[in-house]
Amino acid sequence: MEPPLIIKNLHFLDNMFNMTMTFRQDSDVYRPYGRTEALREPQSFTIPVKSKLVAWVVSKWYPGVRRNEYYKELNKYIPIDVYGKSHMKLSWDDFYTTVSQYKFYLAFENSIYKDYITEKLWSNAFDSWAVPVVLGTTRKNYERFLPGEAFIHVDDFPSAKDLADYLIQLDNDDERYKNYFNWRSLYRVRRETGWDNHYCKACRALRQAPDYQVIPSLEKWFLEGTNV
Template identity: 35%
Template structure:
């Protein structure tokens, strides 16, 4: 049964889209209550100690080498202007699969930035790349498109490629931050006001991996049961979640031609 043929049948989705009660995200950011905030001086001291150790530009852990988002093209263009170390089957470097302790420590102490580009540029689509490798370490994550993720992430917690007219301009900004640590530090201070919660099952497998299922179960127990609808037609609501494959890179190619 295709969504297209039954576009009036569904009233809820179960997946990464957050505009449905059945959302099942990979993680989320929560605003800290005043009594839960860390000591600002200790946080600043911790960040400064880690920044002082950093010597490498950008890291990327990746296993899928040809993607809908064309992130591999972005990374290749970045390498013309800045060092991008690629770990996994798409590069020449290796680290333990996923993010083992060694990899986490490497992002914390060695790298200024982590290339947290997803394989598709879709509304609300943020995977372990941002929640595990990005916001859970003291390496500033790089995302592909601001408008699709900024409502889910703490302000000033990431850098978006599409904010810039060209890859050269983008990498110039990265190098400027590397050369001015106090400016770079601003991208790490969100930890004073927010906490990043991973739903990958590492801390509490039953609660985290079943998060979306629990939301649906909760709805079934509510009385009266809330009326839930999805925008019609549902197939367009879902299909329009993602950008066309070449949309972002065509922007950069066009700007390069004009300049």
């Protein structure tokens, strides 16, 4: 479930595996962090009352990753409330009630990697009913898994200042802001959490697999995902 930034020394596992189970859609066993599922009938929804602007929950500051520098630049033009280690404290019990007060949530990934769209979007933002501002893989890659109008991508803007100006515009225009929730009348978010689900899906795949591929270099296969 983690990208190459975190998973090291995969070369020690060369010539040991024939099947993969990761968040990448081209894995033998696909295990995404979340997915959207079409509803049988359109449903109405109510957006929680918002009293704050932008939130970000982060605990690990990996050196040299893009999200750190982008946050610093964005924060010059718009206030961002940061929670987590070395920032404002936030318990899991208060997580969703706190984040749901914000109009926008920075779903900034620690890696730009194929199909790597984590709980930062699927849970932190969507479960809190905050519009996710994403930084990670390409918009095209995001739109393989969720509606394009469900999020704001940093790459859609020439600079962090342009993004900040846009968020401020949305803050002052309720109708335009609400457009980022229209998809919820047609889709719902599904997440399968817990290792029991992972193991069961792996067992089903093993029983049903007609054959296995050969993966001489697990490291090489995994690093291919960086080319997004």
